[in-house]
Amino acid sequence: MGMRKVAVVGAGMTKFVRRAQETGKELSWEAVRMALDSCEMTIDDIEAVCMGTAPDAFDGLHMKAEYLSDGAGAWLKPYMRSYVGGGTGIFAPIQGWYHVASGLFDTCLVVCEEKMSSFYPHAQAAFLTIFDHTTERALKPNLLWIFALEMNRYMHTYGVRKEDIALVSVLHKRNAADHPCALLGEPDITVEDVLNSEVLAWPVQRYDVSPVSDGAVAIVLAAEHVARRITDKPVWIEGVGWCLDTAYWTNRDLCYPRYVEVAARMAYEMAGITEPRKQIDIAEPYDPFDYKALHHLEGLQLADRGQAVQLYIDGTAARTGNMPVCPSGGLLGVGNPIAAAGLMKIAELFWQLRGEAGARQVPGNPRRGVAQAWGDLMQVGTVVVMGR
Template sequence: MRANVHVKDRVAIVGAGLTLFARRLLETPQELAWEAASRALDSAGLTLRDIDCVVIGSAVDAFDGVHMKGEYLADGAGGFSKPVIRVAVGGGTGVMVPITAWWHAASGLCKTVLAVGEEKMSHAYPHPQGVFAYIWHPILERPLGPNLIWIFALEMAKYMHECRVSKEDIALVSVKNKRNALDNPHAQAPANITVEDVLKSETLVWPVQLLDISPVSDGAAALVLARESVARKITDTPVWVEGVGFALDSSFWYNRDLSYPRYVEQAARMAYKMAGIERPWKEIDVAEPHDPFDYKELHNLEGLMLARRCEAPKLLREGYFERSGELPVSPSGGLLGMGNPIAASGVMKTAELFWQLRYEAGARQVKKSLHKAVANSWGDLMQAGTVIVLSR
């Protein structure tokens, strides 16, 4: 089984760059985009003149209190006088950025694409939570006074109940990812913590506790993608985009079983089919699933078919997902360790896989041999799945 779409050109990632991820950065959104994009270009030995098209990702306009966030970011993202598009699918935006960049190049439209994800969550006071209120239905949900964490708590509780998973098991994700982040100089929340620490942290909306959640963050991440003929000239070690997939479920999130993210599976099946992967649990060597909350990593691993339904917690307990394990998961430190500037976070995860597959991840480098990798972003009202499969 191979591609289910007509691909004119094979596409590779040839450069990547990140800013620091932090609670509040001095830089403006444009400056963050520029810093990340400049680094990605430098790493590929290119300048902006070499770029044909620009893809921008930013999830939520209301974080900045501006409209037209794409246009607002375009100068910083290198979009001046170039074809520019901005994509936004909530938390799914991060991986949607390289996906969109991929089809710009795979279609033959652009030889090179600069792909930039940026989010600055610190503008809204007293807390970006207030702005998150706008994700709720204004008539059916907002009158109940919900906090954004409610929806995660309801999903996490359903997953725990359905799969008979304990809080201790889930807390191990936070422990692992924050520890992995100790090796990441861009990280906001690296730490050596224990399961006990997670269980003792403030309970916000049971079962969600403070250390179950990735911190809100400012930051940007960028990638350079190029069609094969160009990529081969830029580098001897291009990282190929083998498959992409994305799917959106209904916004009536309380009309369906939340114990399993079927939209992630749909997106994953699309990407694996394109990549010619039939047994992802055997073929994928390293993964960066979306982990805005610790249980989400397990949920996404199951949706990505890297574990059977309800099996991810057991594998985690056995050390399967450690950096030294059978299937290293979130070697970057994930969002729990890195911080979660929403649209930048999925670009960061893709960048991490790029570095891992090139053996350039330094102290974070997975030691076993790597061929294929998968990243996903998840978003909106338990709705959006975006998946990218890479290979070396």
């Protein structure tokens, strides 16, 4: 297709915290500085900047990307913001990828920032405006509804048990205990803890949900000829895909994410992946809720429909298993500052594939990983395949 090879050459992130003293600009700057330092580059080496950040409603600040631009290193550079709900954190690197793959730029900085704590009393209320103002908002919906409705449909369709889904939360929160930036790492959490947690919107309980958080992540992308001068260990973006399903979310079956499948097939084709279960070494599916990781593993073709939970039951998903899932700790454990959480998964694959993930390192020199995010009104899928 005449596209250039693009590598991730550097990454940085802040801690994910419930409420950060730093502003969004300051968080962005900390992440960017760390990403640049990690590959010994300066902002002068960066030709373009892509910003991913979720609803302006969180900050009560319109045109948020412009507000964040100084911290993101965007001064007098081509700069662009993307936003596809929760899918943003994986879409922003795709946007950065086509900036470089197209030949337009040789280097591109991708920054994802979220500060959810400013919204009072709880960031959840900012999500109300995603519902249709005439046909849905009059019913006073809350965001948990759509997850609870989808989770119930998923459990019912395939006969998946809540006590098995809880294994997802347990694994991810335990994995997060090894992540220095994690908000909710819990090394000793058990299935009983999840099942005994407060019921919010049945079948969703407190420990089925990821925490709202503040944080920022940045990565540096470079074209092949530049990447090879920067590092001996570039991690290539081998495939990208994205797809949007209907916004009439009550008109389609919530049990299966078709949009993730379409996005994954696009990314796999680009990456030359024909047997994803064999060829993917690490999966970082989007896990704002525990069942969502299962849902997305199925959409990513890494498990048969309704069978993803078996990966957790038989240990395949463990950090030492055949296909570790969310070795980072995921959103359930590290935290969920919306856009930053997605890019955290890209940073995790970067560190894992370079063998630099420390206590979280997946053994066996993993060669290839997939990261995925999801968002909007339950209908967007964004997928990136990375390899070395």
